[in-house]
Amino acid sequence: MxxxxxxxxxxxxxxxxxxxxxxxxxxxxxxxxxxxxxxxxxxxxxxxxxxxxxxxxxxxxxxxxxxxxxxxxxxxxxxxxxxxxxxxxxxxxxxxxxxxxxxxxxxxxxxxxxxxxxxxxxxxxxxxxxxxxxxxxxxxxxxxxxxxxxxxxxxxxxxxxxxxxxxxxxxxLPGGQRIIRRARINCFGIGESQTEELLGELTARGRDPEVGITAHEATITLRIVANGATEEECQQKIAAVSREARERLGDNVYGVEDEKLEDVVLKLL
Known part of the structure; x- marks a missing residue:
C-alpha cells in the first residue's frame, strides 16, 4: 500500500x-x-x-x-x-x-x-x-x-x-503490518560525491535500510530509512547501518538528528 x-x-x-x-x-x-x-x-x-x-x-x-x-x-x-x-x-x-x-x-x-x-x-x-x-x-x-x-x-x-x-x-487507515523509522547522521568537511564514494554499497538503490545523502550549505546529512515488522527490527537495521557509516566517514561525522554544527563546536570550546 x-x-x-x-x-x-x-x-x-x-x-x-x-x-x-x-x-x-x-x-x-x-x-x-x-x-x-x-x-x-x-x-x-x-x-x-x-x-x-x-x-x-x-x-x-x-x-x-x-x-x-x-x-x-x-x-x-x-x-x-x-x-x-x-x-x-x-x-x-x-x-x-x-x-x-x-x-x-x-x-x-x-x-x-x-x-x-x-x-x-x-x-x-x-x-x-x-x-x-x-x-x-x-x-x-x-x-x-x-x-x-x-x-x-x-x-x-x-x-x-x-x-x-x-x-x-x-x-x-490500514496499518500495523509494517512500520517505517528514520534516523539522520550529520557530517562536515566532506562533499556529497566523496560521501557517496566512502559509503559505497550502503547508498545502493533498493537497500533496506535506504541511505540518502542531502547537502545543505557546508554540511551533509545522511537520511536512513528502515522498514520492518517491529520497532526493534527497524532500530536494529538503523543501528547497524549507522555504525558502518560512522566507521567509513570517521571524524567527518559531528552529530545526529537535529544537532547543529555550531552547537557541537561550542561544546568543544
Whole structure:
C-alpha cells in the first residue's frame, strides 16, 4: 500500500505560503507503515484538481488531501471529488446542524454561503471538524480489479487538519503490518560525491535500510530509512547501518538528528 498527499491552494503554488501539511502527514503515514510516493501541490483550478486526483487514484492506494473545503467559490474539493466518483453532491443534515451550532455558539447566524460545507459526494462519509467550519470527506473509490482507493479530504488549516487526522482519518487507515523509522547522521568537511564514494554499497538503490545523502550549505546529512515488522527490527537495521557509516566517514561525522554544527563546536570550546 502506497500513498499520495495532495495540497490544494493557489496560495501554495504561487509561493505565498509554504505547505507544511504534506510533510507532517508523511511522518504520520510512516508510523502506520504506509510509504508516501508523491507530494502534489495544485492551484485552485477544477481541471487541475481533477487531473491530479485521477492520477493519484491510479498510481496509489491512499490519497490524503488538504485544502479546498472552505465556503468560497475557489474551494473546489467537494465538487472535484463528486466529479471523480461520478456522483452528485447531497446535503448532510447532521453536518448542517453542526455548522449552525458552530456559528450559534459564537453568537452569529450562519451565512447562507456556508451551507455548501454541508454538501458531500453521494456515498461519502462526512468527517467531523469540532474546531472549524470545514468538515472533511472520507471516500472509498472503487477501482476495476483492485482494492478501492482510500481518499480523505481535510481542511488546510493545520490545527484542524491535525485533529481530524488523529480522530477521524487515522483510525480508518490500514496499518500495523509494517512500520517505517528514520534516523539522520550529520557530517562536515566532506562533499556529497566523496560521501557517496566512502559509503559505497550502503547508498545502493533498493537497500533496506535506504541511505540518502542531502547537502545543505557546508554540511551533509545522511537520511536512513528502515522498514520492518517491529520497532526493534527497524532500530536494529538503523543501528547497524549507522555504525558502518560512522566507521567509513570517521571524524567527518559531528552529530545526529537535529544537532547543529555550531552547537557541537561550542561544546568543544
Amino acid at each position: 502506497q500513498a499520495e498527499i495532495i495540497a490544494i491552494g493557489t496560495e501554495l503554488t504561487s509561493g505565498e505560503k509554504l505547505d507544511t501539511n504534506s510533510q507532517w502527514l508523511s511522518l504520520q503515514l510512516a508510523d502506520l507503515g504506509i510509504p508516501v510516493l508523491f507530494h502534489t501541490t495544485v492551484a485552485d483550478s477544477m481541471a487541475a484538481n481533477l487531473q491530479a486526483l485521477q492520477l493519484a487514484v491510479e498510481r496509489t492506494d491512499v490519497v490524503l488531501i488538504t485544502g479546498g473545503l472552505g465556503p468560497t467559490l475557489d474551494d473546489l474539493t467537494r465538487d472535484v471529488l463528486a466529479q471523480l466518483a461520478g456522483v452528485d453532491l447531497e446535503l448532510d443534515a447532521a453536518s448542517l446542524s453542526q455548522l449552525e451550532d458552530f456559528f450559534r455558539g459564537r453568537g452569529r447566524t450562519m451565512p447562507e454561503r456556508n451551507r455548501i460545507q454541508a454538501m458531500f459526494p453521494q456515498g461519502s462519509l462526512p468527517l467531523l471538524n469540532p474546531i472549524g467550519t470545514a468538515p472533511g470527506v472520507w471516500m472509498e473509490l472503487p477501482r476495476a480489479g483492485r482494492n478501492p482507493c482510500l481518499i480523505a479530504a481535510m481542511p488546510g488549516v493545520p490545527s484542524e487538519m491535525y485533529r481530524m487526522f488523529f480522530e477521524q482519518v487515522r483510525p480508518r
